[in-house]
Amino acid sequence: xxxxxxxxxxxxxxxxxxxxxxxxxxxxxxxxxxxxxxxxxxxxxxxxxxxxxxxxxxxxxxxxxxxxxxxxxxxxxxxxxxxxxxxxxxxxxxxxxxxxxxxxxxxxxxxxxxxxxxxxxxxxxxxxxxxxxxxxxxxxxxxxxxxxxxxxxxxxxxxxxxxxxxxxxxxxxxxxxxxxxxxxxxxxxxxxxxxxxxxxxxxxxxxxxxxxxxxxxxxxxxxxxxxxxxxxxxxxxxxxxxxxxxxxxxxxxxxx
Amino acid sequence: xxxxxxxxxxxxxxxxxxxxxxxxxxxxxxxxxxxxxxxxxxxxxxxxxxxxxxxxxxxxxxxxxxxxxxxxxxxxxxxxxxxxxxxxxxxxxxxxxxxxxxxxxxxxxxxxxxxxxxxxxxxxxxxxxxxxxxxxxxxxxxxxxxxxxxxxxxxxxxxxxxxxxxxxxxxxxxxxxxxxxxxxxxxxxxxxxxxxxxxxxxxxxxxxxxxxxxxxxxxxxxxxxxxxxxxxxxxxxxxxxxxxxxxxxxxxxxxxxxxx
Numbered sequence: 001x002x003x004x005x006x007x008x009x010x011x012x013x014x015x016x017x018x019x020x021x022x023x024x025x026x027x028x029x030x031x032x033x034x035x036x037x038x039x040x041x042x043x044x045x046x047x048x049x050x051x052x053x054x055x056x057x058x059x060x061x062x063x064x065x066x067x068x069x070x071x072x073x074x075x076x077x078x079x080x081x082x083x084x085x086x087x088x089x090x091x092x093x094x095x096x097x098x099x100x101x102x103x104x105x106x107x108x109x110x111x112x113x114x115x116x117x118x119x120x121x122x123x124x125x126x127x128x129x130x131x132x133x134x135x136x137x138x139x140x141x142x143x144x145x146x147x148x149x150x151x152x153x154x155x156x157x158x159x160x161x162x163x164x165x166x167x168x169x170x171x172x173x174x175x176x177x178x179x180x181x182x183x184x185x186x187x188x189x190x191x192x193x194x195x196x197x198x199x200x201x202x203x204x205x206x207x208x209x210x211x212x213x214x215x216x217x218x219x220x221x222x223x224x225x226x227x228x229x230x231x232x233x234x235x236x237x238x239x240x241x242x243x244x245x246x247x248x249x250x251x252x253x254x255x256x
Numbered sequence: 257x258x259x260x261x262x263x264x265x266x267x268x269x270x271x272x273x274x275x276x277x278x279x280x281x282x283x284x285x286x287x288x289x290x291x292x293x294x295x296x297x298x299x300x301x302x303x304x305x306x307x308x309x310x311x312x313x314x315x316x317x318x319x320x321x322x323x324x325x326x327x328x329x330x331x332x333x334x335x336x337x338x339x340x341x342x343x344x345x346x347x348x349x350x351x352x353x354x355x356x357x358x359x360x361x362x363x364x365x366x367x368x369x370x371x372x373x374x375x376x377x378x379x380x381x382x383x384x385x386x387x388x389x390x391x392x393x394x395x396x397x398x399x400x401x402x403x404x405x406x407x408x409x410x411x412x413x414x415x416x417x418x419x420x421x422x423x424x425x426x427x428x429x430x431x432x433x434x435x436x437x438x439x440x441x442x443x444x445x446x447x448x449x450x451x452x453x454x455x456x457x458x459x460x461x462x463x464x465x466x467x468x469x470x471x472x473x474x475x476x477x478x479x480x481x482x483x484x485x486x487x488x489x490x491x492x493x494x495x496x497x498x499x500x501x502x503x504x505x506x507x508x509x510x511x512x513x514x515x516x
Contacts, residue, residue: 035438035439035442038443038458039442039443039447041455042453042455042457042458043442043443043446043447043448043453043455043458043462044302044305044447044448045453045454045455046305046308046448046452046453046454047302047304047305047308047448049308049309050304050305050307050308051307052304053304182293185297185301186297188301189297189301190298190301190302190305191301191302191304191305195304196300196301196303196304197300197303197304198300198303199300200296200297200300200301
């Protein structure tokens with residue numbers, strides 16, 4: 001256990017140092033959620049006039065929850081790029097040789113993703129509040145939303161780590177991003193599920209991201225809904241993707 | 257090549273540019289697929305926006321189709337820029353500077369690949385739109401004009417990509433600028449008409465943003481009919497951006513050739 005912790009902490013320190021001292025790594029992960037929040041909440045606020053749109057906290061809050069969870073997912077994916085870069089530079093090979101407990105490497109990368117997302121989420125939340133966003137959920141409900149985001153962040157970094165450790169190149173970046181991007185955008189991003197029609201309603205109804213999004217929006221507006229299902233999905237996702245990432249690590253070990 | 261007319265020089269480089277563009281599926285395929293994916297997602301998610309009082313189209317698909325052309329042109333920017341930057345990094349441009357090749361030929365030839373790609377994109381987007389039920393208000397003539405405006409926009413954006421490549425000489429720098437261009441696209445009237453954008457500062461930004469008028473030029477041909485003002489603004493701005501970017505790229509090219 002001690003070896004696991006020491007490896008995890010070493011990877012964490014290095015990852016945080018790299019992320020927060022290199023603007024080309026930090027800035028995109030900060031700007032993307034802000035940009036989406038601005039474009040969606042600012043440009044589409046009139047969508048709240050669509051008959052049947054009844055989200056009590058308003059359109060800005062409706063979009064904030066999406067951007068909050070999206071930033072959690074993409075925070076994890078961005079860290080997958082860092083893992084791939086470490087393999088390309090040869091650092092990971094040396095790390096695999098030196099680490100007494102290699103699963104600590106995955107834990108370290110996951111902690112880095114959490115720290116990076118914490119910074120991003122704080123900034124996005126502050127700006128959303130400054131823009132006049134209404135928060136109707138109580139502190140417990142907001143805490144539950146944050147926990148949901150944390151689980152999503154961990155699930156995303158485990159997914160990306162699994163890819164990065166299998167392919168060991170930045171060229172696998174689209175494989176990390178595209179499935180997550182599609183899963184998130186095939187959920188009810190712009191309007192509630194009830195207002196979607198046709199194929200996208202069918203897809204969104206079975207999309208796991210829909211449950212996370214609906215639960216998050218319910219918590220944020222003080223009207224919790226499907227919270228248990230959302231946490232079950234998030235925890236199940238973390239469990240499955242832990243196996244995926246550890247197998248990826250084994251693949252990287254086998255490749256030498 | 258000595259004494260060759262400009263057109264012959266352009267032809268050689270255009271052939272190279274077109275072949276190089278079409279031989280890179282990793283560059284070409286996303287420029288076809290991503291705009292259509294985003295179109296599908298946006299239309300699915302925002303179909304109910306067509307029920308907002310004052311919305312100018314009966315179907316959100318009719319309204320949104322124009323945006324795919326702009327997104328395709330954005331890929332043209334990065335493709336043109338990245339290819340030219342690669343020519344700089346590999347020394348191709350330096351070797352070319354030793355020949356009697358005129359700089360205008362180099363630039364126009366380079367952009368031929370962008371135009372070829374944009375033509376395929378425009379045909380694909382329109383075909384998908386027509387299959388999905390879009391019926392442009394301006395008929396067959398309007399379809400040709402949509403393609404023409406799409407090509408002009410791709411030329412303008414491609415020239416910006418070429419200028420940036422000549423200034424930076426780095427493909428990585430061009431790729432890094434992609435998100436910045438994306439911001440321009442999103443802070444426009446891509447999702448809702450400007451008069452329906454409720455947040456004042458956003459409406460102001462969308463009004464200042466030339467991208468709004470490029471989208472509205474194409475969109476007017478699909479949902480409005482022959483809207484002279486929208487067309488003049490669309491074509492005028494696209495041509496203006498193309499002229500400014502080509503001029504800037506020419507100056508940057510002269511400077512780079514003088515240094516090499």
